Amino acid sequence: MPGQEHKPKLLIVGFGMAAGRLLQEVQLLAPGLFDITVIGEEPQAAYNRILLSPLLAGESEASILPLQTSSWYQSNGIDVQTGDPVTDLDVEQRVAHTASGKQYPWDLLVLATGSRAARLPLPGAELSGIVSLRTLDEANEVMARLNNETASDRRAVVVGGGVLGLEAACALQNRGVATTVVHNASWPMNRQLDCEAGEYLAATLAARNIRFISDAQCDHFVATADGARVAALQMGDGETLACDLVIMAVGIIPEVSLARQTKLSVARAINVDGWLRSDVTGVFALGECCEIDGEQFGLVAPIYRQAQVLAEVLQRCATSGAKADVSDIAPYTRQALPTRLKVSGVHVFSAGCLDDVVEPPAHAQRSLAWRDRDNLEYRRLWWQEGRLQAAVMFGEIGDSAIYEQLIEQQVPVQATVRALLTPNALVQP
């Protein structure tokens, strides 16, 4: 075997799910091709952030969270650095500096710095007891707090009725915490669901004794008498929501502070092309910290696809240089982004571009809906010019993969009752 010193150095900054997945793809595609170092800010190696809510709900074990075992990293010769965030990137010299003062040179650099939970800039937002449930540490903190005291008289407020907020709310309610969700739109998951599916979801939350406040205006947080902890959320309409735990789930902000220090082109996130290449040769980005043609990412499916593309690109660069022609590699392309709400017993699915559909539909659009209120079942499909444009399902989502496929592949589909109810006949077995 040729000397190891000849291997190109691949440095991955950030060690979340995108980085974890990229490592897998690289090892699958080109085992031993690189000298790999991955540096993470969190104390753990990459873990499945999606399982934090089930963990909180008591439905998942912490042990299943890690994406890979530590022995996997070892046996693949990957240098794993955790709990030591990179603080500076020298793009000219191709060296990264960490908080602890270490230096890591690279031939190829991948930025996978992810995102931070957004926080509402409300007075009192810095109070203890207000968390975002973005990391395992935060989840552990919440669980520890819940385990220390009896949960039955605890009250929590979740700010934000999106996917993460609702998952967190259900998890808390599952632990016996009286939970209220405050949301600044008219129905929960309003970015993924139409109004009616939102109503079904709200009804389901209500049935689980989760209070849902729509079109909520948060005013400020109220501290306990000693000023140490959050005691309530004061609403704009005068209502005071007493609570001793607040989970902020109002979206994410791409973590691009490192990139901004460099000459890399950064808009809201790091600009990369379909092959995840930044405008600096040999520097790549993927996941929540990047954007492609203005599109940003928050769901796992497109990021996993990016990891697949990037692994191929990296392999090419290793063999043909950082400026290698990659045009024969299929780039990442915009995908329909299906969403499935993963709270046990609540099945919600959404796919396609709901931003583009309106109710009642515009001229070229058509929608068919099935609603069965007694059984809390609802689905609506939108068509445009004989092709499925978007789908929303509530209650029973067994056919969701078919709709996902039909939307993604844009095959012609007639707007029929059968398409709405039994789409399995529409796809090739």
Next chain:
Amino acid sequence: MSAVESTCPYCGVGCGVSVDVSDDATQVSVKGDKTHPANAGRLCVKGSALADTLGLQSRLLKPRVDGLQASWDHALSAVSKRLSDTVARYGSESVAFYVSGQLLTEDYYVANKLLKGFIGTANIDTNSRLCMSTAVAAHKRVLGSDTVPGCYEDLELADLLIITGSNMAWTHPVVYQRIVAAKQARPHMKIVVIDPRKTATSELADLHLQLAPGSDIWLFDGLLAWLLDSTAIDARYLNDHTENYSELVKQCRQRDNDISSIAQRCQVDEDELRTFYQWFVRTARTVTVFSQGINQSAHGVDQASLILYCHLVTGRVGKPGASPFSITGQPNAMGGREVGGLANQLAAHMDIDNPAHHALVSEFWQTQKLATTPGLKAVDMFRAVADGKIRFIWIMATNPVVSMPEAELVRNALAGCDHVVVSDCIADTDTTRMADILLPAAAWGEKSGTVTNSERCISRQRGFLPLPGSSRPDWWIISQVAKHLGFEHAFDYQCAADIFREHAALSTYKNGGTRDFDIGALMQLDNAQYDALPPVQWPLTPASTVSSGLAGKARMFADGRFYTPSGRARFLSVAPGSLPQTTDAEFPLWLNTGRIRDQWHTMTRTGLSGKLQKHISEPFVELHPMDLQLRGLHAGDLALISSRHGQCVMRVRDQAGQSPGSVFMPIHWNDTVASNARVDKLVSAICDPISGQPAFKQTPVTVSRLSVKWQAVLVSSRRLTLPSASYWSTRNLDGLYFTTLAGEKNIDAGLLKKLWAEVATSWAEIEDSHQDSLRLIGRNNAGLQIWFALQTTTVPEVDEDWLSASWQQENISMRDLVLGCDAGNQSEAKGTLVCTCMQVYEKTIQQAIASGCTDTAKIGRKTRAGTNCGSCIPELNRLLVSTAAAPAVQCDTSSKIEESLC
């Protein structure tokens, strides 16, 4: 369990049925009576489904007077008071009875006796006027009496069987099956079908003369002319047994009836016509069966007479396998004729205008009031109601608002009549809706008496169920009214047998062989003998003794002696001519009406059987493909059919067997089951001048597309108020109502939910932003109540059997339900139900054919289709032709079909 022998209440074949009744009378099964001479155990699909029609849900069970439930005492007083007041004020001619071939002979006898004998008017007519009065008139004119000379066996014995104006395969299936079996046994037997349509019957024909509508009279005039020049003339018979023959020849020769002009008039191929004429000449054993195609015509009596003449000039009357044979439509049309149910008859085949008969009946009934002049025949009777001349009418066991020509005039006439009394077993019919007084009559299975079938066979109908509610036999109701009117002495009957004995006694009273109808042998039957009376053909003169076994007469006139004054058959003038109406630019099509296979009359009873509702589920109009194309119509469209008298809306069917220029519509649908399908609204009340029978078979109409925005299917556990629709038609399939709708005005889910808010409390639905489709499922605490599907294109599909079976199931997927089928098991469409008895669908039969079944017997073995009543065999034959036989596969691979059917 006990078995009761009775007779089927439907067509004029008069099949015997054997009824098994459980001891608590809750379980009834009906099968053919193997000992009955008419059917020897066979039953058609309607008869086989009799047990399905015994439920009480649609029955009239209490008398009602002016909309309020009443006691019998009150109802009978009301009837008799209104009747006697009307007579007192306007005279006896202001009173009329309109009765029915559905009545038993005993009921009929009492009705006739009361009105003609004691109220003193002959204004009693029967729905047989619409059906058999032409045959009656022709028989009486030519033979001197209303006697059917032959019997069913003659149809089997014939070497040439001519079926004219009858789709027997559907209307008289059991006799038809006897013919099919006979032809199989004797393949040289020739069958000629004369019908403007290709029908299930014509498929059996060696020769089908598809003649122009209404041209039958010319066809038989041409036959007569042909015979007169042929060797078939029986000069000796003519000399010994007929009168006026030379005049017949003279007149016949004066007419333009050579074969080529006849072929032209009838629009049939001259060679085929010649074949028919030659066969008739050559075949001594020739039977001509005629029915409504001959009878329901403006010159029906003349054309029926011509048929009789053709048989007389060849001496083929009342001989084995050689006779004319009128086959009747109703179970007791013949019994009605025997007791004088027609306005121009007296009783026991006696004539109202014959002074000797008048005196005889007056004496027998001990009355001074016996009507002296014929009363009004059906069409004139309702016209007199409309004109206010008749102010009291009592309608029994019939539905004239549906069945009379110009039916809307009949409805309006009843609406304007002072007193309308209706006796019926069904609560809601188009006619009961017009009644002031409703009297609950006993139904089949409850009532007891006799009927006479088309071959003069008197059979017992026996009751095997208790009388439900306050229902009573018709004879009891009529006798009670007679008693209230003060005629106790003449109507003091304790049971049907009392009436039958009197009827038999009258038939033989001072008869002495002068009258054909004589059943004197039966006047001495005691009640037990009456109850046990086996089927027997009249005449049964007192000479025949009951004790030595009753032997009726299978054939009449074999001796060449007729009941005319001279004892000879008479050749009276006939006048073949053009039809009273013609088609024109405004009404370019000929409307022909008739029955379908699985329904009877106005569906009040057959409509109760889910099985019978599947063969044909909607009212329809059949057109030839060319006529469809001309009008831009397609099968499945809705069409507006208009005549000078009214309009109907029906589903369009494509029928290549229809003659271009003519359309066919069934007679069964009515206002209780469809929005606008009373076909008799369209039919002109033009009658034969002698018989007074309306010409139902030829009405000029026009057909155009009814454009609708949507079509829908509603299934509900009870009948619902319907949204505004251009068309609807409903049927009850074993407790669920299946309604097909179509409309022009937009409807939405909100409107429907409001309309049905009392029935369903929660809803599941499909909403379409383009409003091209809509589905609704309504439920309440008791489960599923409403299933509704609407589309802007075709009628929504629903698997009726699956939906019925799934209706009350707990674990049924709502998405399957809303689709109306088992979506997980998307089997191919089953096609239409072909065999109603065995519930075999088109697809299964096609599969059987594809797997190597080359004839109906093989199909029967594989699928069981056609193995019960056999009335679907013509359809099986059609499928054999239309299904291109695929290479035969091994039997074992297709045994699956059998398994799935068993």
